[in-house]
Amino acid sequence: MTAFDDIKKQWESQAYPKTPENGSEKVLAKVSAIKKKQQITNVILSATALILIAFFFYISAYKVSRAMLGLFLMIGALGFRIVLEVMSIQRLKQLDRTLDAKNFKQQLISYYNRRVWVHGLATPLILAAYCVGFIILLPLFKENLSEGLYTYVWVSSIVLLLVFSIFIGIQIKREFHVLKKMKSETMEEDKNL
Numbered sequence: 001m002t003a004f005d006d007i008k009k010q011w012e013s014q015a016y017p018k019t020p021e022n023g024s025e026k027v028l029a030k031v032s033a034i035k036k037k038q039q040i041t042n043v044i045l046s047a048t049a050l051i052l053i054a055f056f057f058y059i060s061a062y063k064v065s066r067a068m069l070g071l072f073l074m075i076g077a078l079g080f081r082i083v084l085e086v087m088s089i090q091r092l093k094q095l096d097r098t099l100d101a102k103n104f105k106q107q108l109i110s111y112y113n114r115r116v117w118v119h120g121l122a123t124p125l126i127l128a129a130y131c132v133g134f135i136i137l138l139p140l141f142k143e144n145l146s147e148g149l150y151t152y153v154w155v156s157s158i159v160l161l162l163v164f165s166i167f168i169g170i171q172i173k174r175e176f177h178v179l180k181k182m183k184s185e186t187m188e189e190d191k192n193l
Helices: 002-013 022-057 065-092 101-144 149-191
Strands: none
Touching: 002 022, 065 101, 101 149
């Protein structure tokens, strides 16, 4: 029986990772913040898409195939991104918050891995489609706008693209940082067990 008692003492004396104070509240607050950011993104994308749709009908783009193609690419790119964000928000809502911390964290890592796919593949393709649509419209702008207004549209679009790309890059970097941190914490917890 001494061997059993020794094993029992070793078992009882092993270190357990400490649960942080308010750990679940902090995680749920992060999840809520992520959801709020995604909703804000959807509002901005939806407003832009509605403006483009209104512009489509305002200029009667359906009468000019080049204008129709350019605006369809731009609107379609925004629409696809909105759908991806709505799906992402739905996945976030489906996370089982009743799970223990380790399994919940695994769900969050899985969620962030999907976000990596969205940012790594879908976002550049969506941005490229949007830019191609805009470039298709440029000759029409040149024909129908004054020289100064055309120059303004051209220059401001480049500035907006750069600012938007930097903003997207910052968001992607933040999400990658969160994923990396969660993975390293999970690996650290696994080592302690």
